[in-house]
Amino acid sequence: MLPAVTSVAAASPQVPQVYSAEPDAEIARFQEHQRTAARPTVADEARTLFSLARSAVLSTKSAAAAFDGFPFGSVVEFAVDAEGRPILATSTLSPHTGDLIADGRCSLTVTAPGFQSLQDARFTLAGKAVQLPDSERAAVRETFLAKYPSAFYVDFGDFRWFRLEEIKGGRFIGGFGRIATISAEDYQAAKPDPISQFAGPVCGHMNADHEGDILAMVKHYTGLSAVKAKMLDLDRLGFNLQVTQQEGEQSFKVRLPFVRPAEDRKAVKDVIVEMTRAARGAAPQQ
Structure with a gap:
């Protein structure tokens, strides 16, 4: 007896809202932010x-x-x-x-x-x-x-x-x-980024102890509300995240630039602390 054939349509993945061609105001702001977000040259x-x-x-x-x-x-x-x-x-x-x-x-x-x-x-x-x-x-x-x-x-x-x-x-x-x-x-x-070598420990610390702060920064700087956010890597101009906007949805990449370039590990810490404090200050009080 042949096994049942699974419907291809049933396995179709859900497309995150951020890729919508007709976005609402929040998604439109996010899309514009990502188009202009500072990042290293390719x-x-x-x-x-x-x-x-x-x-x-x-x-x-x-x-x-x-x-x-x-x-x-x-x-x-x-x-x-x-x-x-x-x-x-x-x-x-x-x-x-x-x-x-x-x-x-x-x-x-x-x-x-x-x-x-x-x-x-x-x-x-x-x-x-x-x-x-x-x-x-x-x-x-x-x-x-x-x-x-x-x-x-x-x-x-x-x-x-x-x-x-x-x-x-x-x-x-x-x-x-x-x-x-x-x-x-x-x-x-081109030149290798001077900060990328520190990505592992910095991202690991932020993901383990500061997910709430990461979510606050995403909201404050990109306008996007999310339920999960994980730092993937960083460079002198900012960092890349894997973000889930709603439970059960596909996750997607988000670029979050620093408010100023960071040329060494101490500068990375300083700028992340500054951005975290700004995001906390802008967040609605519970």
Whole structure:
């Protein structure tokens, strides 16, 4: 007996009200706020993703007999030099090392920390990987070990060093509706965000101890009423949230800019405290 077929229509997800084409006054204000909310350039976001990522998917043109000529993906560790060029240490035992020696054209794909769905950011950078001479080994080794201090294996005799040269540019997706092609020039001119490295502990503290304050800030600065709000990450210009407007509804991303840029961890604390106090002061008294 064949199993019952579930209706596709019955599984259709509910669209959050904030995506309405004919919004009420509150939603219209929120939509306008999000259109003008300060955020890093997509090139800066891409460079930041590369600086934070602990691994990437390396896509090569396979030189192996079983997959000759087909695209092939491998998970690799990598570091990034001051110019944004990815550095790879790969073993000759790994098929992708032979792929890169035969044809250096490749791409690296990274995702935002904690990536869970297509709402989350990812970036693919394309270029040509070049095997480095012994004269550059010490410099790239130092850069790689600064990120992976326990990577003793890079000194094994079967490891080779590669760097992505002739960068062609990349494709950034920051979530639904935030898509951009980034030129090689813009990527290499961009800088990683100085605050993003503190996102984990700051967001963790706010989510654990100050959800009420986060909700108050959302209401005060965007005009949006919500029942749940979680800080996802932050940068020098503000932070990103996952918000639920009503119980049982789909959640969605919200951008909340700082009232002024924050260039270090203390400045982040100061501006969040200032914004929290302003939101509390504006909230109706119960």
